[in-house]
Structures are given as structure tokens and as C-alpha cells.
Amino acid sequence: MIASKKIDWFRLSNVELTSGIEVFYASKKFRDMPNVHSGILRHALDEYRHSGIFRNFWKEDLESSFESDSIPTPNYILKNAGLANSALDPLENNLFKICAYIYTGEFRAIEFNNDCKDIGLNNEMMLKIDLIEKDELRHAEGVMRYLKKFPLYKYFHYIIKYKTKYFFQKFNKAQVLKKLQHKTISFFARKLLSNIPYSILDFKNEKISLSKSIINARDMA
Amino acid sequence: MSDDKWIIGLSYGHHESSACALSSRGELIYIREEWLSRVKNDYRYPKLAINEIKNNIGENVAAIVHFQKPLKNWLGSGIKKSLSKDNYLAKINQFKEGDIFIRKNLKTNFKKLPNIYFCPHHLSHCLSSIPFIPNQNYSKNLHIVLDGYGDGISGGIFLQDKNDIICKKEFNPKSSLGLVYSAITEWANYKPNEDEFKVMALSAYGSNKYTKKILNEIILFNESTGDIEINQDYFNFEDLGISTLKPKFIETFGAYDPNINGKRNAHLNKNLCDVISSFQNAIEESVKNLVNFFYDKFKEIDYILLSGGLFHNSVLVGVMEDSKLEFSDKIIVSPSPGDAGSSLGACVFGAIKEFDKDIGFLSGKNSFIGPHLECPSTMPHLFEPLNVDPKSFILDLFKKGESIGTYGGRCEMGPRALGVRSMICDATNIESIENLNIKVKQREPFRPIAVIMSEESSCKVFTKDFTNSLTSEWMGKVSRMSVKMNFSHSDQSTRPQIIKKLSDLKDFQPVLYDLVMDGAVLGNTSFNIAGDPMVFSLEDLFINCIRMNLKFILVRDKIYKINYENIN
Numbered sequence: 163m164i165a166s167k168k169i170d171w172f173r174l175s176n177v178e179l180t181s182g183i184e185v186f187y188a189s190k191k192f193r194d195m196p197n198v199h200s201g202i203l204r205h206a207l208d209e210y211r212h213s214g215i216f217r218n219f220w221k222e223d224l225e226s227s228f229e230s231d232s233i234p235t236p237n238y239i240l241k242n243a244g245l246a247n248s249a250l251d252p253l254e255n256n257l258f259k260i261c262a263y264i265y266t267g268e269f270r271a272i273e274f275n276n277d278c279k280d281i282g283l284n285n286e287m288m289l290k291i292d293l294i295e296k297d298e299l300r301h302a303e304g305v306m307r308y309l310k311k312f313p314l315y316k317y318f319h320y321i322i323k324y325k326t327k328y329f330f331q332k333f334n335k336a337q338v339l340k341k342l343q344h345k346t347i348s349f350f351a352r353k354l355l356s357n358i359p360y361s362i363l364d365f366k367n368e369k370i371s372l373s374k375s376i377i378n379a380r381d382m383a
Numbered sequence: 384m385s386d387d388k389w390i391i392g393l394s395y396g397h398h399e400s401s402a403c404a405l406s407s408r409g410e411l412i413y414i415r416e417e418w419l420s421r422v423k424n425d426y427r428y429p430k431l432a433i434n435e436i437k438n439n440i441g442e443n444v445a446a447i448v449h450f451q452k453p454l455k456n457w458l459g460s461g462i463k464k465s466l467s468k469d470n471y472l473a474k475i476n477q478f479k480e481g482d483i484f485i486r487k488n489l490k491t492n493f494k495k496l497p498n499i500y501f502c503p504h505h506l507s508h509c510l511s512s513i514p515f516i517p518n519q520n521y522s523k524n525l526h527i528v529l530d531g532y533g534d535g536i537s538g539g540i541f542l543q544d545k546n547d548i549i550c551k552k553e554f555n556p557k558s559s560l561g562l563v564y565s566a567i568t569e570w571a572n573y574k575p576n577e578d579e580f581k582v583m584a585l586s587a588y589g590s591n592k593y594t595k596k597i598l599n600e601i602i603l604f605n606e607s608t609g610d611i612e613i614n615q616d617y618f619n620f621e622d623l624g625i626s627t628l629k630p631k632f633i634e635t636f637g638a639y640d641p642n643i644n645g646k647r648n649a650h651l652n653k654n655l656c657d658v659i660s661s662f663q664n665a666i667e668e669s670v671k672n673l674v675n676f677f678y679d680k681f682k683e684i685d686y687i688l689l690s691g692g693l694f695h696n697s698v699l700v701g702v703m704e705d706s707k708l709e710f711s712d713k714i715i716v717s718p719s720p721g722d723a724g725s726s727l728g729a730c731v732f733g734a735i736k737e738f739d740k741d742i743g744f745l746s747g748k749n750s751f752i753g754p755h756l757e758c759p760s761t762m763p764h765l766f767e768p769l770n771v772d773p774k775s776f777i778l779d780l781f782k783k784g785e786s787i788g789t790y791g792g793r794c795e796m797g798p799r800a801l802g803v804r805s806m807i808c809d810a811t812n813i814e815s816i817e818n819l820n821i822k823v824k825q826r827e828p829f830r831p832i833a834v835i836m837s838e839e840s841s842c843k844v845f846t847k848d849f850t851n852s853l854t855s856e857w858m859g860k861v862s863r864m865s866v867k868m869n870f871s872h873s874d875q876s877t878r879p880q881i882i883k884k885l886s887d888l889k890d891f892q893p894v895l896y897d898l899v900m901d902g903a904v905l906g907n908t909s910f911n912i913a914g915d916p917m918v919f920s921l922e923d924l925f926i927n928c929i930r931m932n933l934k935f936i937l938v939r940d941k942i943y944k945i946n947y948e949n950i951n
Contacts, residue, residue: 183421189922196764203765203922207929234914235574236424245422252420252431 169278171220175213176234176243181267182209183245187252188260201304205264208297215290249327258312261305262320268302270328388445390737391436392729394507396453396482397533398576399424399723402432404440405730409744411514411752412439413796415723418753418919424577425916428488429726437492439754444497445737447489448729450722451504453482456534459556469624502732504533504725505691509541509548511728512688512717514752515854519743521685525677529554529670530691531561531576532620533722538691540609540677546735546742551681558611560666561693562620563602566627567662571655572639572646575627581649582659583698584830587874588650589660593636597665604669609676611669650829650873666693667702674703678710687713690728692721695798697878701861705847716858718750718797727752727796750801750857751890753794757921759936759943765925766936766943773894773942780935781809786819788910788936790924792890794917799859800909801880802835802891804917806933810834810870810906819906823931825913831872833859835880835895835905844868845879855881856888870906880907893940 185206192198240246250263275295279288309317387406394401400416417423419431437444457478482488489496502510509526516524526541526548537559540552556562565575568582598604603612617632619625636658649655670693678684687710694700694716704711717724735742759766769776780787786808795801806824808815810832820826841849846865849855861878864871871877882891882899899905910918912931918924928936928945936943 186421186922186926190920193762196762199762200764203925206922206926210926210930235577236422236426239422240425240427246427253434 169219169281171216171223172234173238173242174274175216175220176238178209178213178216178271179234180239180243180245180248181271182206182213183239184248184250184267185209185264187250188264191255191257191260198308205301205304208301212294212297215294219287249324258309258317259320261309262317263324265302265305265309266321266324266328268298268305271298272302387440387443388737389440389443390730390733391433391444391447392450392507392726392731392733393429393433393447393485394450394722394724394726394729395426395428396451396456397722398426399721400426400429400432401723401726402429402436403726403730404436405727405734405745406440407445407734407738407740411727411730411748412436412754413727413752413794414754415916417916418794421916421923423914423916428482428485428491430488430491433492435754444493446498446500446733447493447496448500448502448733448736449482449485450502450507450725450729451482451534452501453485456504457481457483459532459535463621466622467624470622471624473623498737500729500733500736502729505530505536505539505553506541506548506550507725507728507732508533508690508720509539509543509688509728510731511720511724512690512715513543513731513742514727514745514748515715515717516686516688516746517715517854519741519746521743523681523684524686524688525681525684526688526690527674527677528691529560529673529689529693530721531559531565531693532556537561538693542681551677552609554611556620557615558613559620560602560611560613560669561691562627563613563618563662564666564693564696566618566632567659570628570632570636570639571649571659572641579695581827581830583663583696584827584872585649585656586660586663586698587872587876588829589653589656589658591661591664592657593661594664594668596635597661598668602665602669604672606672606676609673609680611673647827648829649827663696663698666696667699670699671703671706671708674710675708684710684713686715689714689716690720690724694720697799697859698861698876700859701863701876701878704852704860705862712852715854716860718795718799718857718859723798724796749854749888750795750797750799751793751803751888752796753803755793756791756803756919759790759921759924759938762921762925765921765946767946769935769942769944771942773937773940774897776935776942777807777894777898777937781812781815784809784812784815784818786815786823786906786933787942788924788928788933789892789895789938790910790918790936791892791938794919795857797859798909798917799833799878800907800917801857802895802907804910804919805907806910806931807835807895807937808832808906810836810904811868813869816870816906819908823933824908824911826908829873831877832870832906832908833878833880834870835882835899835907837899837902838881838883840899840902840904841879841881849879849881852881855879856883856886856891868904870904892937894937 185202189202189206192202254260272295275291278291387408390405392403403413405411414432414435416429416432417425505528508528524543526543529538536553537556538554539550542549542551564579568579569575571582573581601614601617617629619627619629637654700716703714777787786806789802789805789807792803795803806819808819816832820832821828838849844864844866845862847862859878861876863876867875912927918927934945
């Protein structure tokens, strides 16, 4: 139970609620297809249920008798859980775009569930997380089943787009910058090291620049 | 409809955003953003509401009117040496997220922008009540606006003579009763600007032991000028960077103690309820004095129209109506007197600007000005129609202590459900009420349930006669009862919706009308799970029914069963 405190269950509950709202937006676009429509509503209901499960985890985690509000304010949903910056526009009518977004979202959730498991939760919590994971997988399969009725080129680029977006969302701006700096430095350092003998030879003749070193190395190759 | 010109009014940038459309023939369509976005109290630019309105009215938009002056509102009290750094940081955030960039926002909904007007914040509040005046034959109306904050002030007094509306007084933010109520909400550990209705419910559990002190030291009414002054030793209403409650308030009334009973059982916390009750009582007294003062000052008033967020307080409105003062039967409160309803006021402002008409053409409206709800028969995979007599079916459900959802007609404007999107139970059965209120809706046990009853039934339980009440069929106000009933609150009050014989409410459910006329008293609460916006689309209806385990809904004169098989 101590480990579980590392996870902000309240935020997670709001994230699931936000997913439920997004799936609800999507459901309105499938009114002409009753089977798909009920399937998507089922999906939205699952998200609301998951939100409730995480809210219960949060309540169990509260240390004192202090009762925080279990009903999120608009700020929690819009900012904290990210609905305000959602990549899914509720007025979007492109069904492939919508499906690709939901499909990618399910894998985000699964990835997060795995992170939760790594932290080490109690058995009851693990059981519930497993069930949530099964739901997410089922949702992803359902969306893919629908998409597979259409040629790959119609939706594949949207999946790539949302996956890329998600990849960058995982890091906050500072982390992304740090990672980029690290990669750049290691790249140039490798290049520099491979150039050392030649650079030393040139040292007395001209000012050595990073770019020149790289060019020298290329020449050597 | 295609030849009609439309004005679109907008309200956003404060707590709840909405959009409203008004045609040159006086038709109204009002939509709250939260109904579509499913985020309770959504304050963002109402993109979805405008889109829905455009679907209803087409492209013939003559003007767009915003309910306040964005820059004036943002600047507020301006730059002062005494304000903290955090205040200015908060202001910068507000700049980004507020309504300053309204033109840019509008371009997401309109390719070509029509005329854009900006109506002063409190004038929008004032104008939002005009459509609810029962008839056009009035000569002079008194508008009293008491709000939290907007455009640098907290309220005003307006005098209306047909199309001429003159501002007679402005109240500065330091005299804001709305902000006092929000501060008390915050002190009680509830969310300010959202949970005031919970605090109002708690006021019934306390005594008025601090009322005298509050009226003598904190909320001061000036009997010669009609001004209200709030003692700033107790509150801070200017600086966004520091707490609203000053140390003197905590010294006098104590700090909120989370260890006493908790939030769900807040009604058992004696001091909390006493403080809330005393402030509620002091505010009631102050507002009564204020209305009386201006009613006496401007003689021969036909109607007194109360608007601004403070008049969401249905206990306050009830007290004003029951006050037996000369003006008590002249009071009208819009179904949504706060910021969300101001988009309607903005529309009226646009109509004065664009249509060459007397604004009397707008009068005679009621709360049912939302869009028409869709019929569940269009989605047989979710809702299955039943071939049963709806009246006897509902009575059978009531016998079992169960409740039923209602959905159909035009949506109610305000936050109060009036039968179009309601959950209904038998109000005389205590188990039914508790089941609906606490188990199904998951509300706090201290919050009472409202009722629907006929005028005839009301005579048996109220001392007050509703025959002359102008708006008892749709206006939210709490009244005291002569007898204690299962549905009454701890102070023997309730918020009744009194249905009159030969009612001309087209949007009230006909089956509920029959039940009420037969003498039934119906418990009525909004159709939503706690903390969610009221249901709007058929998808919402389905999701909410499943989440609350509600099996049947009444749609006009038909019962539908929720198709659970599609979910399991």
C-alpha cells in the first residue's frame, strides 16, 4: 500500500473520466451504425467505471479522515486530466481520425497500467488493474476491427500521428530538452573522439571547429 | 424561420459558459456548453453550444453579443501598490484563458464574422430577466443585480421604462454579497463559485446565533443611501494572490475542522452550520432592506426583477417572496440569474441594437427555452418502447419504491430540473426519496429533494397561497410548509414546482401533469449522476441510465426500457 502512494490515483481517475468523455464525443459520430454505436457507448461506460475504480483507490489511500471532494472541478478535468488540450476535437467528423485517436489512447492506458504494476500494488489492486487492462485491450481490438474494414492507407497515418504525439507528450518540455541535449552531446562527442588524431595534427595550423572535425572524419571514411 | 434574423449571445470567461440565440420574431434557443462538453461548469469558449445553435438556426446571424467587456473585466480594480505579486501572476493567467481573444475564438465557428457587440456585464444580467416578465403591459420595472464580480463592479440598480434602461447605482466589488457567499463556501471547505447550493442546504441545520454580529459588524446596510458595505477586516475581495478570508474571520468564527464529521455529514457540524445559517440570514435581511429601499425610492414599480449569481440562492428568493412586504408578489427571478444565463441578456442587448422593436415582444417566456430533445425511438438499439399505460406503470414503480427518469420536450434553461430532464419518485415515500437521493444520485444526505405538486395539493401543506404567484411553475424558490412531510428539509421547507390546473406549460410531461392533478406529490431531481451536467443527448441519457441503474424512462406519453442487453 505504501508504494501505491506514488501514484496520483485522483488524477488517474480524472484521466479515465476524460477518456470516457472523449469516447462519448466519438459515439455521436457513429449513430448510423447501431452495432458500432452501442459498442462505443459500452467503451465509454467502461472508462467511467475505471474512473470509479481509481477514485476508490484514491479514497483508500487518503491518510487522514479529511474528505476531499470526490467530484472533480472543471479545472481537474480540463487542465489536470488534459481534456482542454485533447487532440480530439469534439466537432471532428473524420471517423478514421477519431478511431486512430481512441486506438492509440488504449495503448497509452495499457502502458500506464504496466507502470503501475511495476511499482508494486497489493493483490486486490493488481487484480483490478488486470481487469482494466483486459478492457483496454478489448477496446483497442474493437477499434482495429472497425478500421480493418477499410484500406490501410486511410487510417495508418493517423495512428502514426497520434503515436508520435503521444511519444512526445510522455515527456514534459524540460525532459524533452534534456534528452535532446544529451543525444546531441553524445553524438558530437562520438564524432569528436573519432577525429582526435587528425584534429591534433591540424591544431597548430588553424582554429578547430566542431563542424570541421566532422568533415575531416567524413574525409577519412 | 429562414427569413428570420438571429442574434447570438455568448457568456464565457467566468464560471459557466453558454450561448443563446434570439430571432426577430422573439424565438429563443438557449444552450449551456456543459450539456455538450459533459464538463460540469465548463467555462471555456462555448464552441459546441454555438455549433448546436447554428445547426438549429442556420447561418442568418445578424450580430454576436458578448455578455461583458473583456478588457474592462480583466483589468478589474487595476494596478495598486497594495496588491501582491501573485495577484498579477494570476491576472496574467486569466489573460491567456479568459475572453480577451474572443474574435479569434469566434473564427472557429464563423467563416465571416457578423457585427460584434459587447454588453456591460451587469446590464447583461439585468436584461436576462426581461423575457420572463409575464406580459407586455408594464410601464416601470426595477432591476436589482447582485453578483460576485464582473467588469470591475459587483452589481447595480437599473430602472426600466419599456426600452429605456437607466443604471441608477453601481456596487463596487468591496460590497459584493456574492463574494461573501463564495467566501463562506470556501471557509466550509466547499468549492467557491460551484458548491454554494450545498452551503445553502446546510444553512437549514444551524441557528442564527451570529446574525446580529454580522449585521452590526460585517454586512452593513446604509439606510440613507441604500448601499451595502462589507467590512474588509474580515474578507479580501481584491487581491487574487492571497486568501479571501482574513485572519480576523478565522479568529471570530473558527477554522474549518476536517475532523468534525467530514464533508458528507457536514450537517452534524454545529459551528459550521451556525456560521452558514447566520450568514444566510444576514444576507436575506440585507437584500430585503435593499429591495425595500429602492422600491420605496422609485415609486409605482410594476415588477422587481432580481438577477446576478446571488439569486441562484432559492432560499433567499423564497424569503423575499414570503416576506409579506408590499413588493413580494412582484418579484421575478430568471431561471438562470447567474453568468450562465447572461448570454440571454446579451441577446436582448443585441435585439435592442439590431431590431427596431419594443423589447416587450420578448415577454411571456418561461424556463423551457432550451433545444427540443430528441426522441429515443430514433435509437431502438438503446431504448425499447413498451406498450403499457404510462400512468399505471409509473404508479406500480412507485409502489416498489423505484424511480423513473423523464426526458422530452424543450430543455430547462436553469440548473433546476422541471420535469423535462428529471428523475422522479414518490415524494411521500421516505425510502423512495432516500433511494433516489443518496443511492442513485449519490448526493450528500443533507441535501433535500424538490417536489412537483398541484396547486390544490399545495394548499394542504403550505401556509402560502400560490394562486397569485407569477412564476411558481418554473421559478426556483424555497417555501416553508405548515406541516412536516417526508420530503421537507430540516427547517420544514421545500422547493416546490406548483403546477396549475389548465397549465399552459407545453413542455411539461403530460403524464406527470395527470399524476399531479390526481393528487400525487412527486420528488424531482435533475437527471444526472452527482457532479455531472444534466443529460442532453440520447447518448447521455443511455450512459446515465446505466450508471445509475435506472431501467425506465418516461418520454411524453410513452415508457421506454433501457436496452441493457446491448451492454452486457
